[in-house]
Amino acid sequence: MLRSHLIVALRGLRRDARYTALNVVGLALALAVAFLVLAWVRGELAVDAWHERADRTYRVVSTVQSGFDPDPRLFASVPDAVPALARDEVPGVEAVAEVVGRFYLATAEGDEAAGGLDLGGVYADGALFDVFSLRLAEGDPETALAAPGRLVLSEHAARRLFGDADPMGRAVAGRDGAAFTVTGVLAEPAGRTHLPLEAIASLSTLGPTPPTPWDEAFGARDVYAYVVLDNAADPDASEARLDALARRALPERAGARLAALELQPLTRINLSGRLFFSPLGTALPAAVAYVLAGLALLLLAVACVNYAGLAVARGLGRTQDVGVRKVLGAGRGTIVAQFLAEALVVGALAGGLALVFGTALAPAFNGLSFVALDGSPLSGRTLLDPALIGAAVVLVVLVAGAAGLYPALLLSRVQPAVAVKARGAATAGGKLWVRKGLAVAQFVAAVVLVVTAFAVARQASLLTDADYGFDTAHTLVVPLGDVPAERVTAWARSQPGVVGATATSRPPGFDGLPDVWLQRSAETDRVEGTTYAVDPAFVGTLGLLLVEGEGPSGRGVVLNETAARALGFGSPDEAVGAPVSLDSLRRDVVGVVADYQAGTAALGVRPAVLVADPARLRWALLRVRPGSEGGVAGALEAASAGLGASTPLRAGRYADELAATGDKALLREAAGVVGLVAGLALAVAALGLLALAAYAVQRRTCEVGVRRVLGARPSDVARLIGREFAALLGGAVVVALPLAVVLNGAWLDLFGRRVGLGPALLGASVLLVAAFAGLAVGSQVWRANRLDLVRALRSE
Structure with a gap:
């Protein structure tokens, strides 16, 4: 059958x-x-599913409630006391590995085309090889990370650093001045992992580290802890035991407390539905x-x-x-x-x-x-x-x-x-309404997708071309790496093409996610804000308008107008001289600047605070004369070694760097993906309409022949065949446009700056869909007007 x-x-x-x-x-x-x-x-x-014990391996993650933040934060890391507790106090734990990230190797002499071999790595202990199914092509896993200054490289990193020469025993320097000796070469892993494995340094090498969330909360370094449970262990019971132990060992300090520890399955780190602060490696x-x-x-x-x-x-x-x-x-x-x-x-x-x-x-x-x-x-x-x-x-x-x-x-x-x-x-x-309903449904989906593609593309363009309140076209952005900020800005001011130079903890507009709670007094509401550490030349170099007071210095901070209003100050002069709290630190307001785009344009203008903190300066901003961008960038790269940089200092045009930041790049990419799907949906719908029009012509062949014999013009035949499909398309548009406006309005409202779904965007979408439909139906109208009349009259 x-x-x-x-x-x-x-x-x-x-x-x-x-x-x-x-x-x-x-x-x-x-x-x-x-x-x-x-x-x-x-x-x-x-x-990570390829590891031998992946089904029994977990990452320990933590929820922290700070004294100044009303929302608990979920971290991928834990205080450094947790791994020892898991190893010694939790039954059923077979192995525990500690990882601390990240460090960078000083390898500028290796490969200029690769940006000076910008190799990054992590610190780990030898238990890494017990927890994960990692194999050494050279070296002994028992001793490769057993003492300070030891380094394991991936095969790829070893080739980039040393070519075909044997890397074992070779010396490699870290950007922070640490000295390493290569004691192992990691074989190519059997599968993909979220861990960055270009370089792994022995954990015992690690000295004092920069402040982390755990330094403030618990006086502890944060680490990434991975545990393997034995076959008989109950993950829920092990998690509860570790959570209770950790909370007893880490009491509340300065209003901060460890709210919870959880065991996250290794195989659910990637494509996890939960977002974590301070993640290690790449996980989507x-x-x-x-x-x-x-x-x-x-x-x-x-x-x-x-x-x-x-x-x-x-x-x-x-x-x-x-x-x-x-x-x-x-x-x-x-x-x-x-x-x-x-x-x-x-x-x-x-x-x-x-x-x-x-x-x-x-x-x-x-x-x-x-x-x-x-x-x-x-x-x-x-x-x-x-x-x-x-x-x-x-x-x-x-x-x-x-x-x-x-x-x-x-x-x-x-x-x-x-x-x-x-x-x-x-x-x-x-019943014709069934067939027509199916055709309308196709074009409803196509119209919604086309409107969405246009909306995403226009939103990306809006954020890219946003007015940031300062000159981005003739300003260069320089990541400083291990070079002191004042050394680079002093050099820049000596260059003929440089108008001004300043340094900051992060360039305005790059991200600027809230990182501080502002409060005028204990009786007033707290306001989320973003802090920028800057030097005294920041306001002048970027050309920001100082509305009242002076620039940041010492313990004095500068607010933008939005922050001043959010804190309840009636005017900028009222704010100057008033004390405010930054988390738990009291500072005096010494100035107010006009609003500019401090954070990402996607968030709009948000409260921002400028503070004088030389230790946090990580970027230099060089304002240059028009046309001298390339010359200044080249001179800076050539002067890198003399400035003490372990890798060449590379200057990028501010506007280009802003366009490449995450939200704009993601939106442009989303526009491409949605546009592709919209185009395919439109093509599929047009194919369907083409076939339906072909059947309509076939079904009415004799009628068309009679009308043409009686003197009907091609335009009359076009109206006869096309009006049915014009009605279908019109119905689809009537249904699709309100749906598209509602759906796209929902995600556009997430942006501080957003495009409108006005007549121009909607009209362009409808015209594009109508053009596809017109080509599909028009080809069959053309065919109907070229029918052989004798055959047409004999068709029934």
């Missing part, structure tokens, strides 16, 4: 090759995107996978609706065939099986073509930043993985079944007597 269904299905599809081709291409495009997303998600879920949030999967499912839904609409339209011409089969004894189940067999054949053909499309789309997918950053590129070989092929086959069957089930149930209801008399076309569940 199955063989018979397949033979009949193949004959029918071959007889109507145009219908088959349109359906196969439409499904293949959607399946190609789904295959890519499926392959990527499968690869992400495999991160689950939201990325959800968004990609949602877009792929939406595109599959459009393709399924497309198939169903075409199948119904085509089936209206096959009601006599259905009626004859029923007269000869075929039951409804047999008819349903026949239509499902056709759907499965189309699905199989589409699945094969989807592999070709997927391979072609893979390079564009690999260009996405989260794929490149995570080191998870896809290829044709990835898509041919047997496990993925198995999942793809299941997906094809499900999609084909979902797409074919409705037409099968609808068309199998035809009554034999009606069908044999050739009236089935008018009655075959053939």
